[in-house]
Amino acid sequence: MLSPYISRGVISTKQIVNYILSLNIDWCKIEKIIQELAWRDYWQLIWVNKKNQIFTDLKNPQQNIENHKIPDAIINAETKINAVDEAIKVLYSTGYMHNHMRMYVASVCCNVAKCHWLTPAKWLYSNLYDGDIASNHLSWQWVSGTFSNKKYYANQSNINKYFNSGQKGTFLDVEYPDFYSMATPNILKPVSDLKTNCILPSLNDPEIRNIKTLVFNYYNLDPDWHKNEGFQKVLLLEPSFFEKFPINQNCLDFAISLSVNLKNIKLFVGEFQELAQIISFENLFYKEHPTNKHYKGNEENRDWICEQKGYYPSFFSFWKKCKKELKAKINENET
């Protein structure tokens, strides 16, 4: 459950990997967790390299789509797949859903209910405390076969095995070959557009001055960034950003609660250009991210696990290079 803190930029994948490496544990015991962290960097790199293309079918057009909406049964946690419904209720109350369950939900929406992946992907993102456009949207693309060679399916017995349930007779209680010719189950037929509820705070801090300023945002709440260097700190919440990437109120509240780690941070609700009318560009410092390409001033690099910066069409081609770099680093530290 590290991911809400990584997604909100409180800690970085690199910090975690460096910490794990400092423990001097055998590589075979740490490879799995490092590989999982590398998945996040991999999705981020695709976003950096492919830019807005990640909002469209990336490698293949999604096959067999009936609509661009989301099933009401998913929104209302009424699919009658008990483990799925329970997980959606937990998502609404905690902002968290297990990785396997995210895959099952995506498979039900895209491959069983035949919705295009984008609207349901936005729904999940809008409810996750760890919402990260790259990890989220590209995982949905992976499940729906637009960033992989085949669609991902999970049947009831798979769900029963991993979620310790014994349910039978549901629309997922079929053998895998049956999925390819399955009609959309009636319960998944009513569909809706995405609805979110998020009200940005209305008060701005009147004390914002034209001095060297660190700009924090929904993806960067790093309390160690230029710590104790006398910068003014501003949390910028842009209405246009939340319109483009809608979230629910509890996710915003979670992010704002994390900003208390940033001593004396000042809130600015408005567009970057409006902030730039108060603070000149040479005084503005921010971390590179695909969501803030319109910022101007001093852009700083963010942390990555390894030096690879290009586009890799498959995770394992990226991981091969990343692993080589990490192993070289371990050898260097040992000698």
Ligand SMILES: Cc1cc2nc3c(=O)[nH]c(=O)nc-3n(C[C@H](O)[C@H](O)[C@H](O)COP(=O)(O)OP(=O)(O)OC[C@H]3O[C@@H](n4cnc5c(N)ncnc54)[C@H](O)[C@@H]3O)c2cc1C
């Ligand atoms: C459909 C779908 C949507 C997803 N949406 C998001 C999202 O919006 N934000 C998000 O952070 N993750 C997303 N993931 C990835 C993964 O589900 C979460 O990172 C993971 O569940 C977070 O829980 P954890 O911290 O306990 O993970 P752990 O299992 O403890 O893993 C440790 C860390 O490794 C990284 N990680 C592990 N698995 C993945 C993965 N498959 N992809 C990317 N990073 C991974 C995360 O940074 C995670 O915190 C999504 C996966 C799917 C299938």
